[in-house]
Structures are given as C-alpha cells and as structure tokens.
Amino acid sequence: MPRYPDAMPTSRRLFERGRRVMPGGNTRTTVFIDPFPIYAARGEGCRVWDVDGNAYYDCINNFTAMIHGYGHPNVTAAVIDQMAHGTAFGAPTRSEIELAELLVERLPSVQQIRFANSGTEGVMMAIKAARAFTERPKIVKIEGAYHGSYDFAEVSLDSSPTNWGDMPASTPYARGTPRSVLDNVIAVPFNDIEALRAVFAAHGDTIAGVLIDPMPNRAGLIPARKDYLEAMIEIAHAAGALVIFDEVISFRLGHSGAQGLWGISPDLTALGKIIGGGFPIGAVGGRAEVMAVFDPTRGKPALPHAGTFTANPVTMCAGLAAMQALTPESFAHLDHLGSLLREGITGSLDLHRLAGRCVGLGSLLKVHFTALPVTDYRSVYPGPAERERLDAFHKGLLNRGVLSASYGLFALSTAMTEDDARAILGAIDETLGEISGNSDHGLVARSGAADVTAGSPKNAMDDN
Ligand SMILES: Cc1ncc(COP(=O)(O)O)c(C=O)c1O
Numbered sequence: 001m002p003r004y005p006d007a008m009p010t011s012r013r014l015f016e017r018g019r020r021v022m023p024g025g026n027t028r029t030t031v032f033i034d035p036f037p038i039y040a041a042r043g044e045g046c047r048v049w050d051v052d053g054n055a056y057y058d059c060i061n062n063f064t065a066m067i068h069g070y071g072h073p074n075v076t077a078a079v080i081d082q083m084a085h086g087t088a089f090g091a092p093t094r095s096e097i098e099l100a101e102l103l104v105e106r107l108p109s110v111q112q113i114r115f116a117n118s119g120t121e122g123v124m125m126a127i128k129a130a131r132a133f134t135e136r137p138k139i140v141k142i143e144g145a146y147h148g149s150y151d152f153a154e155v156s157l158d159s160s161p162t163n164w165g166d167m168p169a170s171t172p173y174a175r176g177t178p179r180s181v182l183d184n185v186i187a188v189p190f191n192d193i194e195a196l197r198a199v200f201a202a203h204g205d206t207i208a209g210v211l212i213d214p215m216p217n218r219a220g221l222i223p224a225r226k227d228y229l230e231a232m233i234e235i236a237h238a239a240g241a242l243v244i245f246d247e248v249i250s251f252r253l254g255h256s257g258a259q260g261l262w263g264i265s266p267d268l269t270a271l272g273k274i275i276g277g278g279f280p281i282g283a284v285g286g287r288a289e290v291m292a293v294f295d296p297t298r299g300k301p302a303l304p305h306a307g308t309f310t311a312n313p314v315t316m317c318a319g320l321a322a323m324q325a326l327t328p329e330s331f332a333h334l335d336h337l338g339s340l341l342r343e344g345i346t347g348s349l350d351l352h353r354l355a356g357r358c359v360g361l362g363s364l365l366k367v368h369f370t371a372l373p374v375t376d377y378r379s380v381y382p383g384p385a386e387r388e389r390l391d392a393f394h395k396g397l398l399n400r401g402v403l404s405a406s407y408g409l410f411a412l413s414t415a416m417t418e419d420d421a422r423a424i425l426g427a428i429d430e431t432l433g434e435i436s437g438n439s440d441h442g443l444v445a446r447s448g449a450a451d452v453t454a455g456s457p458k459n460a461m462d463d464n
Contacts, residue, residue: 002054004038004398010051011039030063033406038398043070046415048403056403057424059410064249064364065273067334068322069415075277078321079314088312095316102323103275103285106256109265113285114294115311119248119272120148122282123211125305126270127152129284130209130242132293132303138207139244140199143168143187144377145216147246147270151177153211156187157218160381167195190219190376193231204239209268213246214258217409219377221359221366229264242267242290248282249273252411253362254331261361274326277318280309330414334363337412337421341365344425351429352436363412367393389435396431 005012015036018025024032031037039051046069048058058069068075082095100113116122127139127150139152143164147153154173156164163171168187186203188195200207210232214224236243245266250258252274259266268286275281285291293302309315342365345358355371368380369389382390394406402424404410412421 001399002052002401004033004395005035007054008036008038008050008052012036014039014051030405033394038403045069045071046413046420054401056398056401057416057420057427059402059404059412059424061411061413062278063273063405064252064409064411065276066278067252067274067363067413068277068325069413070278072277072322072325072415074321074325075318078277078317079279082314082317085313087314088309092311093313093316095313095320096311099275099316099320099323102320103271103283106323107259107269107285108256109259109267109287110269110285111288112291113283114291114305115316116272116282116284117280117307117309118148118282119246119270120150120153120282121307122248122270122272122284123147123153123244123246124150125282125284125303126244126246126268126286127209127211128303129268129286129290129293130244133290134208134241136206136208136241138184138186138203140186140188140196140207140210142190142212142216142219142377144219144381145190145211145213145246146218147211147213148248151181152185155182155185159187159377164378189378190216190222191225191228193228193235196232196235200235200239200241204241207236207239207241209242209244210236211244211246213248213250214262214264215250215253215361215364216377217249217364217366218407220368220374220380221364221409222374222376223258223361224262226262226264229262233264233266244268244270246270249364251275252334252364255326255328275319275323276315277320277322279315279318281315281319326414331362333414334412337416337418338363338365340418340421341410341412341425341428344422345428345432348425348429348432352432354432354436360410365410365412367408367410369393369408392435393431396434397427400427400430402427 015025041049041051046058047055049055103113104110116125143156143159146157155170156168157173159171163169168189170182170185170187186199188199215221233243243266245259247257247269251271254261267290271283272281294305295301342358349356356367356369357374358365358367359374360366368374369386374380390408397404
C-alpha cells in the first residue's frame, strides 16, 4: 500500500520545482494538500495515475466536471476532429448553436443561453444580468455557499463563529475586498423562509436577485427544501427581483439538473463543469426577456459580454459529445452507484461507531464527521477534531488508491461500474476502521460485497 507522502517522491520534487515559479507550486488553491499535492500524470476511465505510478479510483473527477471520467471515445473523437479544423476563431461557429440547443431543450426555464469560460464567469454574468435587468445593486446569497471567485459571489464563503453573527454577517473571503462589495451582498441562512422574508422586507427595492445552489457543496451538500425554493421565487418576484440557480455542480444530478428534480423554474441559471466535456466552460441561461440584456442587435446592450475564448469550438464540440452521452440510463447508473456508496458509508460509520453522516444525491456525496443533525453551513462547520478526522480520511483513502476531495466530497463518473463502487466502499471501510482504531472490516462481510479484491484499488495499482 503506497503511503502518502513517502510513496510520492516525484510529486514532492515537482512541488519543489513548481514552487520556484508558482506560489504553492501550482495554480489552484483547492488542489493543495499538506505537505504537497499529488501531481497527476494521466487518466483512463474512472482511474487516474500520479507521476509516481500510483493508481487511484477518481472520486473527485476534477471537482465534479469529468462526469464520464477520462477518454470517453465520443468526446475524444469530437475534439480530434475539431482540432484539425481550428481551435478558436474571431467569429461564432455552428458548434455553439448545437450545444445551446441541447441545453435549452434540457432546461425548460432556459429559453436563451450564453457561454463563458468557467463557472465563476457563468455566475458572474448571471449576477450582472440580474443587476442589468432590474437596475438594482444587491444580491442575496446563502451563507457559506461557494459560487466561484467573483468578489460578490465570495461573500460569507468562509464565515466562522468569530465573525458570522446572529443573522449571517457579510464577511469578506479575500483580504482587501472592497466595503462596497460587502454592502451589496446579503447573506442568509439556508432553507430559512422567514429570514428571506425579513431580508426582502428590509431591502426588497434594492435587491437584484437571490443566488442559490440547490444543493450547496461547501455549505454541507444538503438539498434545498422544495417549499423553500418555491417561497424564494414568490418572495423575490413580489419584490421585482430574480432568482438565480447556480447549477454549476447540481446539473449533474439529472437530465434537467436540480431544477428538473425539484420542479422549480428560476429566472436565470448558471452552468459550467460537465457541459464542457472536460474543457473550460461556463454559461448563463434563462428567460428570453432577461437574457435580452446581452443582445447587441439594437445597439449597445444593457450588459455587453465578450471573451476571447468564449464558446471556442473545441469546448463546444467536447461539451456536446459529453452531454449527448449523458442519457437517462447514465443518470440511473449514477444514481445507483451514489445510493450504493451513501448506504455503504453510513453502514460503515455505524459499524466502526464513528460519529458521522453521509449526505448528498445522485452522483454527489459528502461525509461529515459529526453526530449532530446536518442542516446548513453552521451545522457542518468543522471544529479542530473534525478537521483532523477529515484529513485522516482523505489521506487514508489516498493510501488505499481512492482520490476524493480533502473536505469529504465524492463525485462519481459514468465510467465506474458497480464493482468499482464496491471496491471504493471497501477502501472507505478500511479507512474508517483505521480511524476508529478498529481493524474489523465487517461492513464488507455484512453487505455481502464479498469480493472487493476483484476490482480493488490494489489491483488498480498492479495495472500500472
Ligand atoms: C456551485 C459552483 N459554482 C461555481 C463554481 C465555479 O466554477 P469554476 O471553478 O469553473 O470557475 C463552482 C466550482 O467549483 C461551483 O462548485
């Protein structure tokens, strides 16, 4: 069994080399692991290999973007074909119309759509569109919810007991955030209709929109209640404000995303991640009347929008191929794998008598090491003991050939089989056993998932 960090000498060397030219040795805060991150060499199907030749089941899939894992043949063929014809032009292409048509067909609330290069940009354009449409400055967002790196979307992202206040305070995420940004973002507690009513009663005529991820990952990966979302639409509309769904992650929950599962029609939807087939992408879509803020056909639009690589045909072709391959059967498969893992992890936590919960829906799941009810950002805010446990869980899984997010998130791919899921569950059970100081791997025996060695992470290493 490879042990992090000693079994990763090449990653260590790359980290030292990278540090000379990049703060932190790479370009993403989210992939840093203490003392150094594992550098990836290649991916195939549901597995990735690091630069030292260690293999892992990929349960993070580039932070949820790679819904088909690596090397889906249709995506690869579409990209190779497009490469031969040119990768980006100073002119629109047919490919963006094709991806737009597919997304408009899948999302009944989206009549028109525009592309961007990241989820951050998709959310930013959605916020700016709400401001341009309503001619109002403020947005309302859920405390602790992550929506990318736009200043306004970052407010309250890492509020802590020292600064979050009774009603959520508008706290800065980055040092130097202008006061004007904080003044124009109101944080609210999740799933709390009365708090939303109170905010609108006080500020309704200055609010452009409410931004919500229907299952906010960093705020716990707990689904929003349907009655909360219905009330949100009613309260916002009564004040002349819009509702923006951030489905950058939750679009992987089903054919029409979370809004399809919940049966809710937001005014605007931000997308990203899976719709790019593994290439950089973002998007904002919504009611035609609102999306008209982008329309340049009658002079300068209310919201001009450009971007040198926006809607580049490589991303568009990859996205189209990936989305076409996401059939009702693939969603059923992902749901099945997700349920198997959630139930297995819950059983394993019980078996090892560890205080913890596994939450989520479909292909997304998250482990919280707490015995208390998990309801919102504050309820899952980890203290030092939980942080330590999460770190031990993450590194224990790395040592058993499973790559997950350091904060307990798992995102599955269509490339995984049921055998893969059972092998992952075996590794999780072993890790939880190790954490609890209990080496009894009874979950596997109890669930009847006897032969986890067949597709186990250890065999994955041997494949290398
Ligand atoms: C809900 C949500 N919104 C927006 C973003 C930003 O997307 P990107 O990283 O592509 O900028 C993310 C990224 O993880 C996200 O999870």
